[in-house]
Amino acid sequence: MNLRAFTTWKVGGPAEWFAEPGDQAELIALAAWAHGQGLALRCIGAGSNLLIADAGVPGLTLCNRRLQGSRLEAQSGLVEAEAGEPMPTLARKAARLGLSGLEWAVGIPGTVGGAVVMNAGAQGGCTADWLASVRLLDPANPGAPFELPGHELDFAYRHSRLQAESWIVLSATFQLDAGHDPTSVTALTSANLHSRTSTQPYQQPSCGSVFRNPEPQKAGQLIEALGLKGLQIGEAQVSPIHANFIVNTGQASAADIAALIQEVQGRVMASHGIALHPEVKRLGFEPGR
Ligand code: FAD
Secondary structure (H helix, E strand, O other): OEOHHHOOOOOOOEEEEEEOOOOHHHHHHHHHHHHHHOOOEEEEOOOOOEEEOOOOEEEEEEEOOOOOOEEEOOOOOEEEEEOOOEHHHHHHHHHHOOOEOOHHHHHOOOEHHHHHHHOOEEOOEEHHHHEEEEEEEOOOOOOOOEEEEHHHOOOEOOEOHHHOOOOEEEEEEEEOEOOOOHHHHHHHHHHHHHHHHOOOOOOOOOOOEOEOOOOOOOHHHHHHHOOOOOOEEOOEEEOOOOOOEEEEOOOOOHHHHHHHHHHHHHHHHHHHOOOOOEOOEEEOOOOOO
16 A cells, blocks of 8 residues: 555655554554564554655554544543544534633644644644543553553653654543633634644645754744745755745655755754754654654
């Protein structure tokens, strides 16, 4: 199965083995099978923060897009969501019930699992602020899912300890703030989406911001100051709209994108003396995630 269609950048080669489990039981059975076969296991969500190598990915790749569903309690603010539930869907559902907390998540085109792993955030909010606990699976011990509280995930800016573990997120529980007026929560949610779609290139394939911000600096501002908007390698281009986005203008390869990332890093280092670190995760380039 070619993984191109499973990423928002629309690049990447084939998975050696591929499956889209429909529920947690199916996912656990697939993990047990991979474990029995001695295959490496990789889990992806909406592929909105992923650069997948042109040569593809060895082992079993599981895509969680079909693992959807959520249970929201209007009174208590507790929200339990499957790993594949899209964050914008969850944000909209919460807003309709007057649950505040996820208004920032509406413009993040990823899943709940990906948001937990990445500690996704925007507009002053992030996953860590609202995550109560997470249900996990260790592929090396697929018979025993377990739960961890959010405070044990070592959350930091776009970081969680899950980025260094091979654990799979099965579901997550959020504690939101109940009792708000659904109309105002919905209005703020919509306003957040509008402010993002009007300043970022949502119409072209991308993975959002490529580089972490080297606080207190903004990666986009450093890149723009060097006049790199529009810089192109193959069909990968530094977005003319937002300098921290690299867009696929047509048939870009992962190699084009990787080369452009390196070129931008080199120029920012040479001019500003600052090392830019990619936020985007790579699959198939080297051992590990
Ligand atoms: P993927 O990209 O599929 O995977 C990301 C990482 O998580 C990979 O290492 C993958 O192996 C791992 N992973 C995914 N699911 C699981 C799971 N169930 N169990 C274990 N590991 C898993 N991000 C922000 O933080 N803020 C933004 O404002 C933002 N804006 C964006 C705008 C655009 C237009 C785009 C395309 C992306 C943007 N992103 C943003 C990046 C991206 O949407 C987030 O990082 C998102 O949380 C990734 O979720 P995903 O489901 O797509 O994960």
